Amino acid sequence: MKIPKRLQPLVEDGLIDEVLYQLMSGKEATVYAVQCGQEVRCAKVYKEAMKRSFKKAAQYQEGRKVRNTRRARAMEKGSKFGRKQQEDAWQNTEVDALFKLAKAGVRVPEPYGCYEGVLLMELVCDDEGDVAPRLNDVSMSPEQAIEDHALVMVYVMRMLCAGLVHGDLSEFNVLVDDYGPVIIDLPQVVDAAANNNAFSMLQRDVRNMSEYYGQYAPELMQSFYAEEMWALFEAGELTPDTQLTGHYTQPEDDADVDSVLEEIKAAFAEEQARQERINEANEPI
Numbered sequence: 001m002k003i004p005k006r007l008q009p010l011v012e013d014g015l016i017d018e019v020l021y022q023l024m025s026g027k028e029a030t031v032y033a034v035q036c037g038q039e040v041r042c043a044k045v046y047k048e049a050m051k052r053s054f055k056k057a058a059q060y061q062e063g064r065k066v067r068n069t070r071r072a073r074a075m076e077k078g079s080k081f082g083r084k085q086q087e088d089a090w091q092n093t094e095v096d097a098l099f100k101l102a103k104a105g106v107r108v109p110e111p112y113g114c115y116e117g118v119l120l121m122e123l124v125c126d127d128e129g130d131v132a133p134r135l136n137d138v139s140m141s142p143e144q145a146i147e148d149h150a151l152v153m154v155y156v157m158r159m160l161c162a163g164l165v166h167g168d169l170s171e172f173n174v175l176v177d178d179y180g181p182v183i184i185d186l187p188q189v190v191d192a193a194a195n196n197n198a199f200s201m202l203q204r205d206v207r208n209m210s211e212y213y214g215q216y217a218p219e220l221m222q223s224f225y226a227e228e229m230w231a232l233f234e235a236g237e238l239t240p241d242t243q244l245t246g247h248y249t250q251p252e253d254d255a256d257v258d259s260v261l262e263e264i265k266a267a268f269a270e271e272q273a274r275q276e277r278i279n280e281a282n283e284p285i
Contacts, residue, residue, distance in 0.1 A: 006045045007032065009116055016043065016120075023131065028187060033123055033131070042109065044119040046091050046187070091117055094187040097164060104162040105240060106155045107182045124175045124182050135181065135212065136171040145216035152181050152209050153225050156202070158240045159183075160233050165190045165198050169205035171212040192233065202226045224248035 003011055003019050010016045018035040023042070025031070032043045091114055098111040098121065110122040124132040140148070152174070159166060166173070167188045175182040192198045206226035214221035223246030231248065232238035 004030075004032070004045065006116070006118060007034070007043060010043070010118055010120075013115075015115060019043070026185075028185075034120075036120070040123050040125075041112065042121050042123040044094075044121065046117045046119070091119065091187065093189060094185075095119060097186040097189045100162055101159060101164070101183070101186075104158045106158050106162075107180070108186070109182065109184060124177055124184075127178050132175040132177040132182065134172055135174040135176055138176050140216055142217040145213040146220065148176075148181055149209065149213035149217070149220050152183075152213075153206070153244055153246075155181070155183055156205060156209075156225070157229050157238065157242060157244060159189075160192055160202065160229055161238055161240050163192050165192050165195075165202045166205050167201045170208040174209075199226075199230050202230060 001019055001021060007016060007019055011019070016034045016036055020033040020035060020040065023031040023033055029044045029046045032045065034041055034043045095111050095114045098108050101108050102110065109124055112120040112122075114120075126132055156166070156169070166183065166186065167190045168185065169183070173183065173185040175184055190198050190201060192202075195201075203226040206229075210220045210223055210225070225244055225246050227248040228244060228246065229238060232242060
């Protein structure tokens with residue numbers, strides 16, 4: 001096929017020998033299968049910020065650290081240089097996350113590097129050499145659903161142990177090869193300790209996966225893995241080898257918002273009644 005403009009520099013530098021075909025085009029990138037020596041790899045071409053449709057990007061970037069103070073100031077001001085640095089940071093986040101998660105025992109595509117807004121990584125295939133399908137294109141037995149769901153929960157737990165939350169995990173961001181699920185698409189990954197939205201994103205990630213696998217094994221939709229993981233994480237007790245149960249009991253001392261509001265209303269009414277009694281007592285006879 002004709003070489004896309006963004007891939008031309010990689011061809012000229014010898015990083016890519018041939019562009020074979022387009023795999024997909026999504027909200028944040030277009031992905032191609034490319035020939036690199038004897039291997040077929042994946043080239044993810046990130047779209048420019050103005051062309052991306054990824055919503056609430058700032059929410060995901062909260063808490064990300066920029067070591068270079070000049071770059072940080074430029075990014076805050078939104079200058080041309082700052083926008084370029086922000087784009088580089090968005091793209092490099094996925095590369096860094098892939099290396100970090102692979103080391104943490106999470107199945108992700110093997111990364112080879114990011115060059116001028118193009119991420120080169122492993123093309124996940126089955127034993128026949130065909131590109132692995134996305135989870136949403138796979139059907140399974142209840143037993144397989146339970147087994148794969150448990151494995152994904154382990155991967156989510158290990159991500160959290162590594163200080164990360166995927167933030168956009170769903171059946172569209174998981175591939176399935178002959179060895180099970182593979183987590184993909186990580187440029188929006190969030191810092192679990194520094195992002196105020198981390199817990200809610202973790203809950204959404206887990207809910208998405210539980211609901212999808214729950215189509216085949218409905219009992220999975222009654223589990224509470226996100227709450228269990230987060231409680232252990234906050235207590236400093238979560239490890240990559242923690243045996244999750246999917247059960248979670250709300251601590252008795254956790255504030256019940258409705259009860260608190262009712263208590264406030266009751267106290268307010270009581271104070272009003274007291275003031276009325278005082279006023280009545282002070283009225284002249």
